[in-house]
Amino acid sequence: MNAGNGTLTWPAADLSRVPYRVFFDPAVYEREQARVFRGPTWCYLALEAEIPDPGDYRTTCIGDTSVVVNRGLDGRIHAFANRCAHRGTTLVRHLSGNARSHTCIYHHWNYDLEGNLQGVPFQRGAKGKGGMPASFDKRAHGLFKVRVAAYRGVVFGTMHPATEPLEDYLDRPMRAYLDEIFCKPIEILGYMRQVIPANWKLYFENLHDPYHAGLLHQFQTTFGIFSNSQRGGSIMDKERRHRIGYSIHGSASEDETKAGYAGTTVYNEALTLEDPSIVAFIDEMGDGKAVNMMTVFPAVFFQRLTNTLATRRIRPKSPTAFELYWTFFGYTDDSPEVRRARLRQVNLVGPGGLVSMEDGEAGVQVQRAMAGGGNTHSVLEMGGTGPIEDQDTINTEVPIRGFWRHYCTLMGYRPESTG
Numbered sequence: 001m002n003a004g005n006g007t008l009t010w011p012a013a014d015l016s017r018v019p020y021r022v023f024f025d026p027a028v029y030e031r032e033q034a035r036v037f038r039g040p041t042w043c044y045l046a047l048e049a050e051i052p053d054p055g056d057y058r059t060t061c062i063g064d065t066s067v068v069v070n071r072g073l074d075g076r077i078h079a080f081a082n083r084c085a086h087r088g089t090t091l092v093r094h095l096s097g098n099a100r101s102h103t104c105i106y107h108h109w110n111y112d113l114e115g116n117l118q119g120v121p122f123q124r125g126a127k128g129k130g131g132m133p134a135s136f137d138k139r140a141h142g143l144f145k146v147r148v149a150a151y152r153g154v155v156f157g158t159m160h161p162a163t164e165p166l167e168d169y170l171d172r173p174m175r176a177y178l179d180e181i182f183c184k185p186i187e188i189l190g191y192m193r194q195v196i197p198a199n200w201k202l203y204f205e206n207l208h209d210p211y212h213a214g215l216l217h218q219f220q221t222t223f224g225i226f227s228n229s230q231r232g233g234s235i236m237d238k239e240r241r242h243r244i245g246y247s248i249h250g251s252a253s254e255d256e257t258k259a260g261y262a263g264t265t266v267y268n269e270a271l272t273l274e275d276p277s278i279v280a281f282i283d284e285m286g287d288g289k290a291v292n293m294m295t296v297f298p299a300v301f302f303q304r305l306t307n308t309l310a311t312r313r314i315r316p317k318s319p320t321a322f323e324l325y326w327t328f329f330g331y332t333d334d335s336p337e338v339r340r341a342r343l344r345q346v347n348l349v350g351p352g353g354l355v356s357m358e359d360g361e362a363g364v365q366v367q368r369a370m371a372g373g374g375n376t377h378s379v380l381e382m383g384g385t386g387p388i389e390d391q392d393t394i395n396t397e398v399p400i401r402g403f404w405r406h407y408c409t410l411m412g413y414r415p416e417s418t419g
């Protein structure tokens with residue numbers, strides 16, 4: 001029952017109980033940085049389309065470590081910790097740009113685009129005095145290099161030497177999702193950023209939780225984007241750490257929706273939109289999926305919500321706060337009609353989105369209440385407490401248990417039955 005920490009207990013082997021403590025304990029947070037983010041995982045860094053030319057760079061992250069990803073003069077992509085090897089200054093302070101090399105502001109050490117130290121001012125001192133000792137070897141003082149791999153133009157990085165190849169890590173269903181969403185050249189449409197005062201895992205739980213989507217988000221239920229009465233499901237990888245969630249547009253009749261939501265205040269048939277174009281779904285993929293989303297453990301979410309396309313990158317900041325970076329894109333060959341739909345529907349998502357705002361707020365409300373929860377647990381039993389398998393229903397929390405199972409494996413926690 002004890003999970004390696006006197007006060008952190010996982011009383012159910014099926015992961016149907018999650019200790020609230022895991023969301024605010026600073027020791028858990030530190031362990032996560034080491035075992036999850038700097039552990040054998042691939043973290044999303046950027047899209048290749050954001051750094052198309054030699055010298056293009058973006059600052060991104062692996063966990064709470066700032067990382068620079070850039071395209072070298074040879075066209076290859078490199079990444080390294082954004083921390084000067086001299087005395088630890090943030091090396092690159094801009095979100096994006098183009099540079100032939102990177103120079104630290106403090107003492108102007110200069111690094112090439114692969115992170116190698118190439119210049120140390122006054123290395124030999126001045127007037128025969130000072131300078132570095134003769135033993136100082138620039139080759140031993142490069143930036144901490146991040147191993148990089150890309151799939152379909154999506155760039156991931158890992159700090160762990162033993163992380164499995166990216167394609168294996170993603171597994172077949174996730175690669176198929178990326179094959180589809182990145183089936184042709186993309187164009188970046190814009191960015192949003194927000195800080196959410198909640199633990200990052202509350203957001204990851206939310207992304208693995210189809211059950212909330214037609215209940216918390218009244219807008220999309222009332223105006224026909226999504227409801228828990230629809231046909232939908234969850235597809236996971238072999239480890240059950242990633243998840244694709246989808247629903248089929250129009251797969252629930254009005255009567256089914258009314259019956260499903262009877263006794264709740266979620267579905268209000270009396271409300272209509274003066275301009276319904278914000279919820280008008282153009283089925284550009286021909287699969288009827290107005291919602292088709294994917295999480296890749298531990299820090300990214302790919303979104304197809306109606307016609308919006310985006311990535312959401314999670315950056316933990318502390319046990320009780322994380323940042324969310326939204327990158328919106330379309331295809332270079334978008335018709336004007338589809339492009340208009342994408343831009344209009346952006347109003348559904350982002351920090352103030354008619355749908356997405358509530359996900360952040362739900363996390364905040366949980367975070368607020370759990371501090372007084374002592375050594376108690378949340379309950380994950382929707383969909384049953386049996387094996388963690390693909391789901392063909394929206395009314396399930398099984399994929400959340402998949403997330404926790406993998407998390408516990410990495411963290412060295414051993415969920416046990418209280419018997």
Ligand code: FES
Binds near residue numbers: 089106
């Ligand atoms: S800390 Fe960067 S050059 Fe000194």
Ligand SMILES: [Fe+2]
Binds near residue numbers: 206212216359
């Ligand atoms: Fe949500």
